[in-house]
Amino acid sequence: MSTLDPEATAVVYLVASRTLDYPDPRLVSDLPLLRAALSTVPAAHRGELDALLDHLGSVPLVTLAADYVATFDLRRRCCLYLSYYAHGDTRKRGMALLAFKQTFRRGKVELLGNELPDHLCVVLEFAATAHLQQGRRLLLEHRAGLEMLRIALRDSGSPYALALTAVSQTLPPLAGDERDAVARLAAEGPPGEDVGIEPFAPPDLAGARP
Structure with a gap:
């Protein structure tokens, strides 16, 4: 279980949210504010996001944008839509989206x-910013997809893996069933996909945080 208090956890989630969004001039201008917010988090829990902020602040915006598109728009296994991992493009995904909206x-x-x-x-x-407990519940309900995204980003050498690691570290260690779900997702891809998501390599569950 994470040792972070609710306030620090909320900061981690807010900074991760901003750094995982499409890089634009506003993100660059907000980097000092994000650094200031992150400074309130214990040092042992902010290293990944500090490193990602360093990356975002040192790379030209046009390069950041091109890398973002290549990572999240052109690689189906690096999908930021959590219900896609559980339901693919099947009808069940519509119900999952409704559940998110209701939450x-x-x-x-x-x-x-x-x-x-x-x-x-x-x-x-x-x-x-709204409801930490309910937001964490959504993350836990889609933990297999969250971990699969983290592994895919890590294996591709993407700096965005740092944000996923920071988020994962706020959640309990993977249980046996969750580890099995990650491995199954890696092997088969989301439901309804004939060829899976760019065939996944078997995940390194030894490194599948925490």
């Missing part, structure tokens, strides 16, 4: 714009 409504949050409610950045921001 947000219970937290008195109505989504604006066209972003789907299962987008990881949306879930993390909800947990950080």
Whole structure:
């Protein structure tokens, strides 16, 4: 179980949400604010996000944007939509999206714009700013997909893996059934996919945090 208090956990989720979003001038201008917020988190729990902020602050914006698209838009196994890992593009995903929306409504949050409610950045921001307990519940319900995304980013050498590691470290260690679910997802891909998500290599569960 994470040793972070609720306030520090919320900061981790908020910084992870911002750093996993598409890089734009606003993100660059917000980097000092994100660093200041992260400074309130115990040092042992902020190393990954500190390193990611360093990366985002040292790479030209055009390069960051191109890398983001190549990572999250062109690699199906690096999908930021949590319900995709559990349900693929099947009808069950529609019900899963409805469940996300209902959770947000219970937290008195109505989504604006066209972003789907299962987008990881949306879930993390909800947990950080509206209802930490309900947001963590969504992360735990989709833990296999969260870990699969972390592993895929890590194995591709993406700096965005740092944000996933930081989030994963706020959650309990993987249980046996969850580890099995990650391995099964790696082997088979989401439901309804004939060829899986860019065939996954078997995950290194020894490194599948925590």
